Amino acid sequence: MKSNTYILIMAGGVGSRFWPKSRNSFPKQFIDILGTGKSLLQLTYERFLKICPNENIYILTNEGYAQLVKDQLPAIVSENILLEPSRNNTAPCIAYATYKIAQLNPAANIVVAPSDHLILKETEFLDKISLALDFTADHDALLTLGISPTRPDTGYGYIKFEQGTKNKGEGFEPDLEVLKVDAFLEKPSLEKAQAYLASGEYVWNAGIFIWSTKSLIKSFEENAPEIADLFSAGAKDYNTAEERSFIQTNYPSSPNISIDYAILEKAKNVYTIPAEIGWSDLGTWASLHAVAEKDEQNNASNCAAFDLTETSNCIIQLPKGKAAVIRGLEDFIVVDDEQVLLIYPKSKEQEIKAVSQGMVSKFGATYE
Structure with a gap:
């Protein structure tokens, strides 16, 4: 396990496309939707325990789901359950967690992952995450795990990578591909999705990210200064009794924007590792x-x-x-x-x- 590795599990969504099973009071991530006896959140948490100690796992969720998280993950202490007072999309909650963790460990390397995805090839997934963590520990890079597409799907965003841009750090496996991202693309038409698949230059955007706190904070300062200003102002309050008050007062005024729009589509140091991990977002x-x-x-x-x-x-x-x-x-x-x-x-x-x-x-x- 890597002592500087931290995991942020995003568990604040409603999963409205899974209605009526997924409801505002008990959304998809808390449901045993696969019939395993465990919720999607519990499965995600257990997956990451294999690369990160329990105390380095943080759950980002809405205030209304605090008790559900505590009930399902009793080993997670309250300080590691970060509560959003308002639903402002992914950039603000990731910024909150990043600035908080940076106060604890300036050398922290972070994995951000949704709580409600299916990963069938767990060993391959953890291998890719470990390689990504090695890369972001040594490089000023924002890295996303890209899912190698198996069909021309119109339900996912796509990532186009630059051909011939292998970037290898010292000691890396010789076949590791860390590819420079050329563009993030919205959900395409079927015709475009077919062209993406045929070209071999695209991966699905799974919303799984890896970066150091140092690199992400730098990118917030450069690309989303209003978010950087808001959350850097809480530096003296993070990990103290004043943290909750600061967040309740300031978080609702943060921009309602995704991490993709706020950072990844603007930054010049974004990379992807294509992965075949038996992935599904279980979105429908x-x-x-x-x-x-x-x-x-x-x-x-x-x-x-x-x-x-x-x-x-x-x-x-x-x-x-x-x-x-x-x-x-x-x-x-x-x-x-x-x-x-x-x-x-x-x-x-x-x-x-x-x-x-x-x-x-x-x-x-x-x-x-």
């Missing part, structure tokens, strides 16, 4: 269906008792102990979450977020 019901165990008719169900006749390509999620009897359904999402029953075509699942918002506006926050 269809993505869960793709990785879940399925029957002969390609149905993925969490039911212990079910009778599915003339039913295929469906994902079925019911409360524990409830049986499913379904006939004549194809390519549907079926989710029963006590208060809400959702039966929706998979081809229209991009509408689910808007549907959930419509239910809230019509019938109140009970369905949020």
